[in-house]
Amino acid sequence: MSSDSPGFFRQLPSALPGLALIIITMVVIRNWIEPWMGATVILGTKGWLIKVTHLNYILLGIICGLLYRNVIFGGSMPEVFMNGFKMSRLMIKTGIIMLGSLYTFAAIVQLGAMAIFLIGGFVILTIVMVLWLGKVFGLDRSMTGVLANALSICGVSAAVATSPAVEAKGSHVAYAIATILGFGILTMFISPFIGHALNLTDLQYGAWIGTGILNSGQVLASALAFNPNVAPGTAVSVAEIWNIMRVISIPFAVFAVTVWYWAGKEESDSTGHKKSLGTLLVEKFPMFVVGFMVMVFLTSMGAFGDVGIKGGPPASDTIKTLRLVMTWVFGFGLVGLGGFIDFKELRQAGGAPLKLGLIVGTTKYVLALIVVFLIKDYLVAI
Amino acid sequence: MANEQKTGSETIGAAGAKGKMTLFKDDRAEDIGAIILTVIIVAVVVIMGMK
Numbered sequence: 001m002s003s004d005s006p007g008f009f010r011q012l013p014s015a016l017p018g019l020a021l022i023i024i025t026m027v028v029i030r031n032w033i034e035p036w037m038g039a040t041v042i043l044g045t046k047g048w049l050i051k052v053t054h055l056n057y058i059l060l061g062i063i064c065g066l067l068y069r070n071v072i073f074g075g076s077m078p079e080v081f082m083n084g085f086k087m088s089r090l091m092i093k094t095g096i097i098m099l100g101s102l103y104t105f106a107a108i109v110q111l112g113a114m115a116i117f118l119i120g121g122f123v124i125l126t127i128v129m130v131l132w133l134g135k136v137f138g139l140d141r142s143m144t145g146v147l148a149n150a151l152s153i154c155g156v157s158a159a160v161a162t163s164p165a166v167e168a169k170g171s172h173v174a175y176a177i178a179t180i181l182g183f184g185i186l187t188m189f190i191s192p193f194i195g196h197a198l199n200l201t202d203l204q205y206g207a208w209i210g211t212g213i214l215n216s217g218q219v220l221a222s223a224l225a226f227n228p229n230v231a232p233g234t235a236v237s238v239a240e241i242w243n244i245m246r247v248i249s250i251p252f253a254v255f256a257v258t259v260w261y262w263a264g265k266e267e268s269d270s271t272g273h274k275k276s277l278g279t280l281l282v283e284k285f286p287m288f289v290v291g292f293m294v295m296v297f298l299t300s301m302g303a304f305g306d307v308g309i310k311g312g313p314p315a316s317d318t319i320k321t322l323r324l325v326m327t328w329v330f331g332f333g334l335v336g337l338g339g340f341i342d343f344k345e346l347r348q349a350g351g352a353p354l355k356l357g358l359i360v361g362t363t364k365y366v367l368a369l370i371v372v373f374l375i376k377d378y379l380v381a382i
Numbered sequence: 383m384a385n386e387q388k389t390g391s392e393t394i395g396a397a398g399a400k401g402k403m404t405l406f407k408d409d410r411a412e413d414i415g416a417i418i419l420t421v422i423i424v425a426v427v428v429i430m431g432m433k
Contacts, residue, residue, distance in 0.1 A: 098420055
């Protein structure tokens with residue numbers, strides 16, 4: 001891998017204008033737009049915009065980012081704002097690490113066991129389905145390999161992580177990313193409506209989208225769009241445990257798809273290089289998960305006071321402040337995420353990869369909802 | 383041989399530094415950056431809570 005970009009700290013000053021735009025956007029949304037929506041009377045109903053459209057600061061933030069790039073700035077983010085928007089994933093990861101303060105290890109074990117069962121099953125099922133459909137549609141093996149992990153784990157990160165291992169070209173990754181982002185954006189906006197229409201609980205909704213939505217940022221956005229509260233038992237606390245389990249499985253899924261890819265290539269070509277599971281674990285393991293687990297450990301040890309689990313003592317002031325900060329950090333990150341949704345890039349998706357992506361993505365999305373309904377009595381609340 | 387994709391890329395045509403969706407050199411560096419930022423935020427919140 002080349003390292004042709006300057007270091008983080010050298011680029012940091014150039015990120016300030018973009019960061020300022022993100023922060024001002026979120027401050028305006030939370031201090032003026034959201035309260036205005038809550039107070040405005042439409043069709044005789046006070047707060048109609050929130051009650052009926054379920055718009056909140058998270059969805060508004062994403063929509064603003066999306067409008068900046070695709071409408072206001074005419075399809076590409078101006079250079080002056082670009083580096084600030086590139087901080088968005090850092091913020092989302094920081095928020096996810098801080099989410100560790102919602103859980104104790106006992107809760108993780110309770111919820112995590114079910115998550116491992118569901119996520120593991122869906123990852124395997126999706127990979128098998130993509131590999132089979134890739135053969136049916138006559139897709140290139142590299143393209144199929146990238147799509148298998150992009151659709152089974154967490155979208156973009158998995159597609160990028162898999163690409164060198166299966167000799168994928170830039171266009172393969174481009175198709176895969178365009179397909180999953182397009183599908184993900186759709187599910188991100190419609191899931192809260194479906195969740196409310198079906199009267200799903202936070203637990204059921206979190207389990208569903210944590211399993212059925214492809215991209216980590218979109219899982220987070222969709223959970224907060226359903227219920228913007230950040231506390232134990234809310235949609236985001238459930239969905240993120242599911243998401244963490246899925247992210248952890250990246251190295252294993254990359255290994256499985258790499259083995260499949262090279263097993264089919266051995267007869268014709270042996271010039272490439274495979275990597276062992278151990279090497280992949282060291283290289284690809286998402287380190288922010290370690291930060292998340294350290295946060296869970298500190299919370300379990302009582303480092304920040306009471307967590308505020310239902311039936312227990314109320315949350316400490318430190319925990320309350322951390323949760324408030326988290327909502328802002330997520331808000332900033334998701335304005336930035338919206339700024340990376342590029343309609344031009346989404347139009348690049350097409351042909352057999354798009355067909356395959358839509359079939360598998362929709363199957364996973366619907367099947368996850370059905371499974372959550374079937375096992376709703378066995379889902380463990382935290 | 384494949385075009386090696388930079389990890390940390392989210393946009394199409396992300397083979398070069400310009401297309402990366404991060405200021406960090408890769409995902410691992412960004413993860414560590416997120417851990418450090420969390421430590422700073424938590425430390426500030428805890429210290430402010432003590433006053």
